[in-house]
Amino acid sequence: MALLMHPANNGVLQAEGHTLVRFCWQHIEEVSKVSTITVTVNGKTYTNDVEPRTLLVHYLREHLNLTGTHIGCDTSQCGACVVHVNGQSVKSCTMLAVQADGASVTTIEGIAPAGELHPLQEGFWECHGLQCGYCTPGMIMAAADLLQHNPSPSDDEIRHGLEGNLCRCTGYHNIVRAVQYAAAKMRGEEVSA
């Protein structure tokens, strides 16, 4: 569906000639609305006052200073912001912090004990699964969710499982190898890069 939004449209959103929604840019008086949430992040429980419109990724990065979770496309497509909420991988740019009230969240900072690397982190290191590193936290969190459901994935299953994560540097070949490295290590097998 093509959404054409342009100031010349006078605030009318069009899809190929069909008027969808009328909207206006006028400033809306911001009403102070605050919710108190309690979230366990990487095993530590936090209670914070947040505006309900706060996205989970902004809560993690700006309230808790956990900046390992990245913001890429901001449109639920690139996967740089993937974290686990109650054990399931989600895109934290498309979830409100208030929706995580009472939940247990794991970010890249919490995937392994301090000072140690998770097998996936080790795999990305050993197999050169990253170049700039921007997509890496999301890739690792998505791959961790994949491996908890499928400890012995085929290369195709890894590619399918990571379809919600985009890398714009290396391509995906070494990322698949890194996940295979981690899968083997987590199965207790001898590994080499």
Next chain:
Amino acid sequence: MIPASFAYHAPQSVAEAVSLLEQHGDEAKILAGGHSLLPALKLRLSQPGVLIDISRIGELQGIHVGSSIEIGAGATYAAVAGHAGVRSGCAVLAECVEQIGDIQVRNRGTVGGALAHADPAADLPAVLLALGGSVSAQGPGGSRTIAADDLFVEMLTTALEPNEVVTKVTVPALGKGEGAAYSKLKHPASRYAIVGVAAYVKLAADGSVAAARIAVTGAGPKAERQSAAEAALVGSAGDDAAVAAAAAAAGDDMEYLGDIHASEDYRRAMVKVYTRRAVAAALSRARA
């Protein structure tokens, strides 16, 4: 802060959600998985004063499989795709939802939310139409059931009233001699349907096609049944010639939308291609 400011409510029951809708009227929007609403809020295309988050309502989560399959409106795509009873009773539904977005989207997006939003490129509307399913909704006056054929009114618009909450989605469990399939041309990044076709067939004892329902999504402003294609199949032997006739008849009598991804003409051509694939797959399952 990317979305505009709003007040947030997380009711524990459907009755409480309906009462909040009554109280806040046009200002309020229902939030379920949020994978259609939050992107709209972030673009400020939608600026509701109040969000009513129904994702904590336990009664909306269940999936029950019997002679029909009842899916709580709040069930996620991942929950439906991973449900053994759905896979055995109505495989096309699992096949459809596991093609939506990616696993992170499927972990959040809900069946009820997708149908209430009625995005023209959503997958489920076509499958619900082909299966002859329905949605149940609760409003201040009680509950009612809306047949799929009556649900989709126009782009992003359904027959649901503003003060109603979708509570469940019902589809039949398919039996012997019945088959259904969903075939889609997906956008490579978003996985939305550029064209998606769902087909259902029921065979008579002699192997001829006793009933058929075919629906298209993605190509136009709303998901639509394809009555000419259905008529080409019913009464036929369901052979290659009948499948070709159904494909040729598909998509001639509907409104199209073109965009940067695919023109109207391309979508019209793809409706025929994907109708052929979906009908052939449905027939093959009905014979299995």
